[in-house]
Amino acid sequence: MTARTLYDKIWDDHVVHQAEDGTCLLYIDRHLVHEVTSPQAFEGLRMTGRKVRAPEKTIAVPDHNVPTTLDRANAATMTEDSRIQVAALDTNAKDFGINYYPVSDVRQGIVHIVGPEQGWTLPGMTVVCGDSHTATHGAFGSLAHGIGTSEVEHVLATQTLIQRKGKNMKVEITGSLRPGVTAKDITLSVIGHTGTAGGTGYVIEYCGQAIRELSMEGRMTVCNMAIEGGARAGLIAPDEKTFAYCMGRPHAPKGAAWEAAVAYWKTLFSDEGAHWDKVVTLKGEDIAPVVTWGTSPEDVLPITAVVPSPSDFTGGKVEAVSRALDYMGLTPGQKLTDIAIDTVFIGSCTNGRIEDLRAAAAILKGKKIKAGMRAMVVPGSGLVRAQAEEEGLAQIFLDAGFEWRLAGCSMCLAMNPDQLQPGERCAATSNRNFEGRQGRGGRTHLVSPGMAAAAAITGHLTDVREIMTENV
Amino acid sequence: MEKFTKLTGIAAPMPLVNIDTDMIIPKQFLKTIQRSGLGKNLFDEMRYTQDGAEIPDFVLNQPAYRKAEIIVAGDNFGCGSSREHAPWALLDFGIRCVISTSFADIFFNNCFKNGILPIVLPQEQIDILMADARKGANARQTVDLEAQTVTTSDGQSFPFPGDAHRKHCLLNGLDDIGLTLEKAAAIDSFEAKNAALRPWA
Numbered sequence: 001m002t003a004r005t006l007y008d009k010i011w012d013d014h015v016v017h018q019a020e021d022g023t024c025l026l027y028i029d030r031h032l033v034h035e036v037t038s039p040q041a042f043e044g045l046r047m048t049g050r051k052v053r054a055p056e057k058t059i060a061v062p063d064h065n066v067p068t069t070l071d072r073a074n075a076a077t078m079t080e081d082s083r084i085q086v087a088a089l090d091t092n093a094k095d096f097g098i099n100y101y102p103v104s105d106v107r108q109g110i111v112h113i114v115g116p117e118q119g120w121t122l123p124g125m126t127v128v129c130g131d132s133h134t135a136t137h138g139a140f141g142s143l144a145h146g147i148g149t150s151e152v153e154h155v156l157a158t159q160t161l162i163q164r165k166g167k168n169m170k171v172e173i174t175g176s177l178r179p180g181v182t183a184k185d186i187t188l189s190v191i192g193h194t195g196t197a198g199g200t201g202y203v204i205e206y207c208g209q210a211i212r213e214l215s216m217e218g219r220m221t222v223c224n225m226a227i228e229g230g231a232r233a234g235l236i237a238p239d240e241k242t243f244a245y246c247m248g249r250p251h252a253p254k255g256a257a258w259e260a261a262v263a264y265w266k267t268l269f270s271d272e273g274a275h276w277d278k279v280v281t282l283k284g285e286d287i288a289p290v291v292t293w294g295t296s297p298e299d300v301l302p303i304t305a306v307v308p309s310p311s312d313f314t315g316g317k318v319e320a321v322s323r324a325l326d327y328m329g330l331t332p333g334q335k336l337t338d339i340a341i342d343t344v345f346i347g348s349c350t351n352g353r354i355e356d357l358r359a360a361a362a363i364l365k366g367k368k369i370k371a372g373m374r375a376m377v378v379p380g381s382g383l384v385r386a387q388a389e390e391e392g393l394a395q396i397f398l399d400a401g402f403e404w405r406l407a408g409c410s411m412c413l414a415m416n417p418d419q420l421q422p423g424e425r426c427a428a429t430s431n432r433n434f435e436g437r438q439g440r441g442g443r444t445h446l447v448s449p450g451m452a453a454a455a456a457i458t459g460h461l462t463d464v465r466e467i468m469t470e471n472v
Numbered sequence: 473m474e475k476f477t478k479l480t481g482i483a484a485p486m487p488l489v490n491i492d493t494d495m496i497i498p499k500q501f502l503k504t505i506q507r508s509g510l511g512k513n514l515f516d517e518m519r520y521t522q523d524g525a526e527i528p529d530f531v532l533n534q535p536a537y538r539k540a541e542i543i544v545a546g547d548n549f550g551c552g553s554s555r556e557h558a559p560w561a562l563l564d565f566g567i568r569c570v571i572s573t574s575f576a577d578i579f580f581n582n583c584f585k586n587g588i589l590p591i592v593l594p595q596e597q598i599d600i601l602m603a604d605a606r607k608g609a610n611a612r613q614t615v616d617l618e619a620q621t622v623t624t625s626d627g628q629s630f631p632f633p634g635d636a637h638r639k640h641c642l643l644n645g646l647d648d649i650g651l652t653l654e655k656a657a658a659i660d661s662f663e664a665k666n667a668a669l670r671p672w673a
């Protein structure tokens with residue numbers, strides 16, 4: 001039998017129909033839904049009299065619009081249009097009989113954190129959602145990617161997706177990471193290496209010792225940003241850590257079904273000799289804590305570097321860098337550690353899980369944020385929030401001067417009231433530093449949770465390793 | 473979905489690389505529960521000042537390009553989020569075709585669901601089309617989907633690639649869901665087989 005990649009295997013097991021031109025109908029095991037990209041899809045079903053084909057495989061949760069302040073039960077905390085969008089999801093979930101975690105439910109949170117947490121996401125599955133960060137679920141060895149609203153409607157109606165198979169790309173991170181270097185630094189460094197279009201047309205499988213050594217939380221951070229490298233999906237082969245994470249989750253199989261599932265999951269790896277269309281290898285020990293300086297996730301450098309000059313680039317990137325530096329208010333040659341920060345945001349589907357909060361709290365313990373700094377922690381789900389409170393992390397954040405919020409997407413994309421003002425500069429653990437992403441004129445520097453915490457203490461971008469040394 | 477067959481129209485040059493979906497339609501306009509009406513906010517933060525005044529330099533505000541139907545763009549157009557609001561906004565403005573060296577996958581796919589044709593061409597040809605688009609309103613380019621060609625205002629023609637299924641749907645304005653539901657029996661049998669092989673899924 002031909003050697004196959006992990007992506008090939010999952011693909012093959014989900015093809016419902018293949019047309020002569022190679023277009024496939026792919027079966028979808030889990031469909032995650034949120035309030036922003038679904039209303040028009042449900043409306044389409046109503047207009048055509050269609051039903052949701054597999055409501056038991058469809059899971060909805062509001063996350064993008066919801067306020068994360070403690071008073072959010074008060075409807076006045078939401079703008080009228082946000083309220084309408086969340087109410088539409090409430091109604092659609094009820095009318096179509098799909099699984100639902102409303103804002104009032106402790107299990108509510110960012111859709112990509114809730115899915116794995118509740119055991120909906122399992123190895124070998126196909127998972128889609130009307131959200132590009134669906135790539136997150138690839139950490140379980142599931143084929144997971146974002147889709148548009150027309151495709152959301154298509155999946156709701158048919159439980160399938162029309163797809164053409166992508167190419168296989170292997171990203172290997174050899175060796176181990178050095179202290180202070182995290183999954184976020186891996187995923188940003190890979191994008192810095194390949195560019196934001198480097199993965200276009202590919203599904204990435206991340207592998208190598210440094211990936212194996214990551215926790216499930218870290219693996220989710222890596223896969224989450226596959227899309228920022230242009231790849232629709234990122235994958236990591238499941239292993240004992242994956243099985244241990246899944247075991248006992250509310251929607252994971254139990255008993256004999258669990259044993260059968262694990263036996264199948266153990267077949268999910270890329271065969272020796274499988275064909276790769278592209279291979280990228282980075283040494284784990286070469287990866288430093290990194291930060292973005294521009295308005296594209298590929299604009300990434302080690303924290304020890306200086307702001308580059310447009311003349312360091314070629315082609316269309318020259319103009320783009322010039323525009324980015326102007327937008328970001330930075331000067332070529334300026335040390336990255338000299339960049340003063342106004343706001344720190346810890347959260348998002350990239351870094352809103354318990355391990356991320358532990359990493360930030362470890363830096364903040366016994367310290368205060370810089371006077372005048374606005375700093376917030378937004379846990380990825382109500383259950384992450386509860387666990388962080390139980391572990392005493394919430395108190396560390398509060399003592400340091402952080403706001404301790406309820407769960408949601410919050411300032412990652414600023415659809416709720418948490419926004420940057422023009423010129424306001426933010427160290428964020430989120431995934432996109434695009435112009436206007438966190439608010440019109442807002443300036444975003446993407447970093448790991450530890451780096452965000454370090455910047456909150458000093459008031460400027462800071463090498464987290466220096467604070468770690470102080471803390472010893 | 474409106475058919476796409478042949479289009480002759482004004483092409484707006486947007487050479488910036490990595491034009492992302494947050495630029496195409498900023499998040500404050502994603503709170504709609506409809507598909508229509510987003511054209512006035514297309515490229516909102518590049519097109520208007522904070523007080524809503526037009527920024528005269530922005531290409532679609534220039535008299536020659538206010539009725540553009542084609543955009544010739546820099547690399548990696550449409551990167552970022554999966555928001556279909558991006559093609560909805562382009563369509564609502566009147567854009568039916570975007571030409572670039574590369575597109576982000578999800579955006580590329582979303583275009584076809586809305587009667588917009590994204591065309592990938594090599595850099596040398598993009599350079600020629602960009603120069604042609606810079607000539608302004610009288611320089612109309614022609615996109616012929618049946619023949620799979622783009623032609624500049626002075627008659628230089630370039631073939632473009634495309635897959636049969638997408639071309640068929642676009643030429644005929646077909647609804648994907650209707651086509652897939654014709655394969656309901658195949659979906660039923662897949663589900664039956666899957667229930668035995670992977671009951672936990």
